[in-house]
Amino acid sequence: MEPLDPVLTDAGQFPTEEIIAAHLGGTQPLWQALFNYIRESHPELNEEWRYYNDGKSWLLKVNRKAKTVCWVSVYQGLFRMTFYFADKAEAAIIACGITKELKEQFRTGKHYGAIRGLTITFQSAKDVEQAKVLIPLKLSIK
Numbered sequence: 001m002e003p004l005d006p007v008l009t010d011a012g013q014f015p016t017e018e019i020i021a022a023h024l025g026g027t028q029p030l031w032q033a034l035f036n037y038i039r040e041s042h043p044e045l046n047e048e049w050r051y052y053n054d055g056k057s058w059l060l061k062v063n064r065k066a067k068t069v070c071w072v073s074v075y076q077g078l079f080r081m082t083f084y085f086a087d088k089a090e091a092a093i094i095a096c097g098i099t100k101e102l103k104e105q106f107r108t109g110k111h112y113g114a115i116r117g118l119t120i121t122f123q124s125a126k127d128v129e130q131a132k133v134l135i136p137l138k139l140s141i142k
Contacts, residue, residue: 004075006057015049015058015074025077030122034081034131038062042135045069069138082119083134087111089141093118097133099126 007023008015021028038045048061060072070083085093085106093106102118109116118134120127 004078004080006055006073007076008058008074009056011051011053015060020074023074023076024079027078027122030125030128031079033125033128034122037128037132038135041132042139064139067139069135078122080119080121081131082117083138084112084115084117085138085141087114087116089137092137092141096137098130102130 008019013019020031024031035047038047042064044064046063048063049058050061051058057073062069062072068084070081072079072081090107094103102120106116106118109118120130120134122128122131
């Protein structure tokens with residue numbers, strides 16, 4: 001995964017839907033589809049934008065109570081959603097309906113203690129479908 005520069009870097013400018021849309025361009029319909037799904041299928045999830053000084057950008061944290069489900073970052077022309085799963089979730093991830101590439105990304109990914117990240121870069125409707133598999137999977141894992 002190539003490094004990208006986030007675009008929401010002004011700590012004083014809260015990321016409104018208009019600002020996000022201006023950066024997303026052609027991937028805006030994917031953003032809409034993803035968040036329509038989250039809000040309709042998982043109304044218990046909260047969306048919380050925060051500015052993080054370490055990365056000098058705004059990130060969206062999606063959570064259910066104290067459990068972080070995923071992190072969303074915005075770039076010029078695209079956005080990414082990252083899930084962090086414990087190593088013990090590997091069998092469930094390998095068995096779920098995501099692409100071989102995402103399964104391999106998790107299997108070979110960098111360990112942060114006993115967790116690993118799994119990142120979807122949204123470029124097509126297929127990517128929204130991958131998120132629709134991973135969100136309930138993350139919610140089901142204790």
